[in-house]
Amino acid sequence: MRRHSFSFLLLSPLLTSSHGANLFVSHYSGTVYTLTLSNNSDGAYSLTLNTSLYIGGQPSWLTWDSSTRTLYIPDETEYFGTPNAWSVAAATNGALSLTGKATAIGGGVANTLYGNHQYLATAHYDLSQITTFKLPLTSSSTPLQKIALNMTGPGTVPNRQNAAHPHEVLLDPTGAFLLVPDLGADQIRIYQIGSTGLLTACPSYFELGGTGPRHGAFSANGSILYVANELSNSVHTFGMAYNNSRITLKKLQSLTTFPKNATAPTGTKVAEVHVKDNFIYAANRNDLSFSPSDSIASFSLNSVGLMAFMNITSSGGWHPRTFDINKAGDMIAIGDQTSANVAIVKRNITTGELGPQLASLRVSTVGTA
Numbered sequence: 001m002r003r004h005s006f007s008f009l010l011l012s013p014l015l016t017s018s019h020g021a022n023l024f025v026s027h028y029s030g031t032v033y034t035l036t037l038s039n040n041s042d043g044a045y046s047l048t049l050n051t052s053l054y055i056g057g058q059p060s061w062l063t064w065d066s067s068t069r070t071l072y073i074p075d076e077t078e079y080f081g082t083p084n085a086w087s088v089a090a091a092t093n094g095a096l097s098l099t100g101k102a103t104a105i106g107g108g109v110a111n112t113l114y115g116n117h118q119y120l121a122t123a124h125y126d127l128s129q130i131t132t133f134k135l136p137l138t139s140s141s142t143p144l145q146k147i148a149l150n151m152t153g154p155g156t157v158p159n160r161q162n163a164a165h166p167h168e169v170l171l172d173p174t175g176a177f178l179l180v181p182d183l184g185a186d187q188i189r190i191y192q193i194g195s196t197g198l199l200t201a202c203p204s205y206f207e208l209g210g211t212g213p214r215h216g217a218f219s220a221n222g223s224i225l226y227v228a229n230e231l232s233n234s235v236h237t238f239g240m241a242y243n244n245s246r247i248t249l250k251k252l253q254s255l256t257t258f259p260k261n262a263t264a265p266t267g268t269k270v271a272e273v274h275v276k277d278n279f280i281y282a283a284n285r286n287d288l289s290f291s292p293s294d295s296i297a298s299f300s301l302n303s304v305g306l307m308a309f310m311n312i313t314s315s316g317g318w319h320p321r322t323f324d325i326n327k328a329g330d331m332i333a334i335g336d337q338t339s340a341n342v343a344i345v346k347r348n349i350t351t352g353e354l355g356p357q358l359a360s361l362r363v364s365t366v367g368t369a
């Protein structure tokens, strides 16, 4: 599926503090922005545009490295093998400036640092690859490794599972493995990280056909993995068992992202999942539960990490592709792709409940469904 047929995207990976915070946002039209969230004297919040940097392509994701104050951004533009797209670094010190732009294949949808911030891994969704780079990135950097992902024939949902489609690269809590939810192949691929940054494939976890694993998150102490599934619109809970060269996943639970474990409305596509303390949140794109807005599903986590559905609340826009929770835990920033806005929503740190919305800002042009 050519996902760039809907071309607008927002990401908000960072709220540095609860008052006077800065956020980074990218939009599929090629620009990265910084926004400032201010707390006014009357108690109201406002979100304003601070700076912007046009980098071109389709900046699909932001990884923030606070130690070097660098953003790592993959390009989702698809050139089908022609190495025109990039993995880019844009540094910030208030303002954004480009510090390196390395060439890679396109279709990049997510990246992560690994190996003590020495390496960068990127998932190339449409081109069924994982690439890695040694940092720092420069214009002459070439991939350290390119891993082609295969599958035998189309999956249960043929129009989405025509090929392997890695959607995220996730560093495990020990730092020794990368996990890759593969939406096309219904697998959670697992790689062991070598001392020179090279990845070695371990046996995958195989999901039920038509699950479509997309994004993952770990419990606070790192012992439980949660995976959001785009095709089955559910979240799966896994226990993780380690031995010296393997992670073995054991599925403990499957819940949809709707009340009473109901099936999602037709057209819903679950996106990201994030854990904060004893709560977990998953984004429902295009469920229109709060029409014209979509929803965020909230679950509480019990002492052994199992989820209990709490509620759905408004995502403050259409197609919440990304969201992030600030360190204090009292706010969540939602990147609503199609409506092209960032919504800031209050979060109760005790009950985990979301709402009401505190601020919203449209960034660049509104998209179409």
Ligand SMILES: *[C@@H]1O[C@H](CO)[C@@H](O)[C@H](O)[C@H]1NC(C)=O
Pocket: 019, 039, 040, 043, 044
């Ligand atoms: C605004 O910020 C101040 C601290 O700077 C804080 O004490 C106050 O609670 C904030 N107001 C609201 C409504 O959050």
Ligand SMILES: *[C@@H]1O[C@H](CO)[C@@H](O)[C@H](O)[C@H]1NC(C)=O
Pocket: 022, 036, 048, 050, 051, 093, 094, 095
């Ligand atoms: C823009 O961000 C910088 C760096 O965080 C900050 O110092 C400045 O106050 C911000 N400007 C506005 C207008 O918010």
Ligand SMILES: *[C@@H]1O[C@H](CO)[C@@H](O)[C@H](O)[C@H]1NC(C)=O
Pocket: 147, 148, 149, 150
């Ligand atoms: C996928 O197929 C390509 C081409 O046949 C091969 O070079 C590559 O090793 C395969 N990758 C995996 C992970 O099996």
Ligand SMILES: *[C@@H]1O[C@H](CO)[C@@H](O)[C@H](O)[C@H]1NC(C)=O
Pocket: 243, 244, 245, 246, 248
């Ligand atoms: C480690 O895990 C692998 C894969 O599950 C298994 O084959 C192997 O027996 C395990 N080794 C030990 C020592 O448990």
Ligand SMILES: *[C@@H]1O[C@H](CO)[C@@H](O)[C@H](O)[C@H]1NC(C)=O
Pocket: 234, 254, 255, 256, 261
């Ligand atoms: C919830 O629904 C999913 C998907 O239909 C199913 O796999 C799972 O077993 C259900 N869970 C419970 C607790 O009923």
Ligand SMILES: *[C@@H]1O[C@H](CO)[C@@H](O)[C@H](O)[C@H]1NC(C)=O
Pocket: 219, 220, 221, 222, 223, 224, 302, 303, 304, 305, 306
């Ligand atoms: C880590 O948390 C999980 C629940 O999320 C719990 O089951 C497990 O016992 C905890 N492990 C340790 C070592 O505290």
Ligand SMILES: *[C@@H]1O[C@H](CO)[C@@H](O)[C@H](O)[C@H]1NC(C)=O
Pocket: 310, 311, 312, 313, 314, 353, 355
């Ligand atoms: C669930 O969310 C709705 C809509 O945001 C809200 O009105 C309601 O109070 C919430 N209920 C619970 C139990 O959190």
Ligand SMILES: *[C@@H]1O[C@H](CO)[C@@H](O)[C@H](O)[C@H]1NC(C)=O
Pocket: 348, 349, 350, 351
């Ligand atoms: C969080 O929820 C609790 C229970 O409803 C309430 O007592 C408390 O005031 C809420 N905190 C905030 C900051 O709204």
